Amino acid sequence: MPIARAAKRATVRIGAVVLAGTLLAACGSGTSDSSDSAGGDVTLTVDLFGSFGYKEAGLYAEYEKLNPGVTIKQTDTEDEADYWKSLQTRLAGGGGLADVQGVEVGRIASVTQLQADKFQDLKEYGADKLKDQFADAKWSAATTKDGKVLGLGTDVGPEAMCYRTDLFEQAGLPTDRAELAQKWSTWEGYLELGKQYKKKAPAKSAWLDSVGSLYGIMIGQEKERYYDASGELIYEKNPAVKHAWDTSVEAAEAGLSAKLDQWSPQWNQAFAAGSFATIPCPAWMLGYVKGQAGDAGKGKWDIAKLPGGAGNWGGSYLSVPRAAEHKKEAYELIKWLTAPEQQAKLFKKQGNFPSSTGAIAQVADAKDPYFSDAPIGQIFGDAAKESPVQVLGVHDQNVAQQLTNALSEVERKGTSSDKAWETAKKGVANVIG
Structure with a gap:
């Protein structure tokens, strides 16, 4: 959700999953699968x-049914x-580590380059046989230079634009997803439509949630962002x-944002x-929207192609720390959760x-009734390809x-762009060292 899948995974989830596991006889599981562990029941x-x-998609309950004696606590x-x-x-x-830990895609390079000793090489459990199930970029991002596999990808974050058709109608804007995609084919067009919305917007309704989300989605359209190759x-x-x-600064200064900190x-x-x-x-935001807007939001939302071209924001990995108690059983769980069949189910239910390349083919024709029957398989599938x-x-x-924190200062306090940029630079220097 996971980035995130997004400094957050709403997921942002953003978001892909880091997995790592070590098999130790002392765990009481030997080399057996979680379903027939010699140590008896496993939590x-x-x-x-x-x-x-x-x-929410019922996958934990399904796994527990398939594997008697296994209980999953999240x-x-x-x-x-x-x-x-x-x-x-x-x-x-x-200490205090779970058997499975999530890792957002924006952290995966830190795991593979700086913390490989904290996570188990999943190849010890046969993870290398799963390589062909995943997109090359997803697989390689969780692989160290010396070939250790530290993660199995859960999802990716192809981008689109979600919008409220009822609010558009009240402001006199078109609601057809194809027409909107044409009108906001560029980010300049998106802001212009936002200025039109502001003139006739319903009371207490802004064009977008925050400039932080705008910045995050735009930077997800770029190959190189903060580092080069x-x-x-x-x-x-x-x-x-x-x-x-x-x-993002222009959107803030034009008063198009609701000035809401994401995840607050x-x-x-x-x-x-x-x-x-x-x-x-x-894509991972769909489940979050449903959870927050509730049943009353069904049919009021729709999805259109993103301004400015395709991009990716978020995705996550599932990881097994070396200090986990049930590493073998944890690996079996994450292998199952990230298999094509489960990834396809998760997309159809949660977005x-x-x-998994196999799962992508399974969801090509998927539609979402909550989002006005938007063809989510096509919209996000095309974005993922591009x-x-x-x-x-x-x-x-x-x-x-x-x-993003600095942009929030522009948005909420009216801080100048130049001053906020300098604040961001100092923040980066302090965090990175």
């Missing part, structure tokens, strides 16, 4: 961020930044970052209250777009968070 702990959707942190900070503390101490930090001189920043309680409540008419929408393969750096998520 597997799963610690995630945002909304991965496994419980804990969840809504804010990915809080989750990651806590995970780092527990990894450093070696050599690992050099380039965000300060990258014109793509500058364009996303300037567009106020943001959650705004989905049902109609506080914004559009929200940049990676998390598959990272999205660039992104360069990921070890501090991607940290850089993104500092830039």
